[in-house]
Amino acid sequence: MTRDNFEEYEDPALYDKENGHYLTELPFLLKWASKTKGTILDIACGTGRLTIPLAQKGYRLAGVDIHRRMLKEAKRKSEGEDLNIDWIEQDCTKLHVNVRSHLIYSVGNSFQHFLTNEAQDGLLSSINEHLETDGIFIFGTRFPSAEELLQPSAEEYWRTYTDDDWKVDLSTISHYDALNQIQHYTTIRRYKNSHGEIAEEKRTKISLRYVFPKEMERLLYANGFEIVEMYEDWSETPVTNDSTEMIYVCKKVRSI
Missing domain, CATH: 2.20.25 (N-terminal domain of TfIIb)
Known part of the structure; x- marks a missing residue:
């Protein structure tokens, strides 16, 4: 995500009014969280739409975002709750946090905010660097129909x-x-x-x-990932030519 593509996020309260109720990804993420240990990384976490509910279930989270106002709202929302969350302001293409995770995810079609090949590679290589071998990266993006x-x-x-x-x-x-x-x-x-x-x-x-499925397959492989599962929604429906989303579960198979 670049700072000149921020207009939709300059009002975090408005963002939550329009999107905060949407928690469709939560059951899917909880299933994978239950299989892991240690800190879970939420990449491009925004106002903590999924970070906070996962932490409320007892998991330790680190929420990373480049947008200061969104992170400020996330911190405000989580204040007063005894939650294990670290809020980190960083460019996710140049991620440098003191965490090696078994589970990293990015929701809200955030992958689409990385507009160039260099930004996509920077994001995926940063995620690879912060994942344990055989660790899982989960993300969604719109289907380019x-x-x-x-x-x-x-x-x-x-x-x-x-x-x-x-x-x-x-x-x-x-x-x-x-x-x-x-x-x-x-x-x-x-x-x-x-x-x-x-x-x-x-x-x-x-x-x-927008990234096409075969293009995504090559992109993930080049950055050290193997696609474990691919769905059209967070309810694990198989992807088809008529899908509107692509949900990826990827495993780190090598460091790059």
Whole structure:
């Protein structure tokens, strides 16, 4: 993740309002956590959406993120609880923490924030360095289907939610750069009052890298990993051509 791709994360409280309730990954991560020992690393942990629930189950966590405001919110949320969490502000492509872990994970499609080949290699080599041999790395990323990538450039409605007295309509505009495999998104939030009138409109931009399955297989192998399992969701459904996500369970088979 680069600092010029931060707009969606500049308001951590808003991020949690829109995403904090989403804990679909938790049962899957708990299954793997129960097989491990020692500190678990949460890469690109954000506001601790999964870090905190895992620590509440008695596991020791280290949450790493480059975004200071997101980490500050994570610390605030975990204050007052007797949790074994270390919050670490670092660039995950140049990870240097005093931990060798048996389990590292990254959720929320964070892998897509690493936009270049160099950033992807930096991330995976950093994770390899901090994993024990035969240690497990779990992450998810969106499936690069034609439907996902070839969206119309016109504004498309996404969803609506309630924020205090406001109704918030979310819509997106997307443009896919095929040469660089990067989807550029503009998210539009329109805040409406009780009369349905638009009182405020906010726009944020984010860019996400897409990786195709065979490309990912080669990328992981080059960075010392073997794919153990691959699913289309966190409920362990087998991946198909119609999938929208790819969930990877990888094992470190060699140091690089």
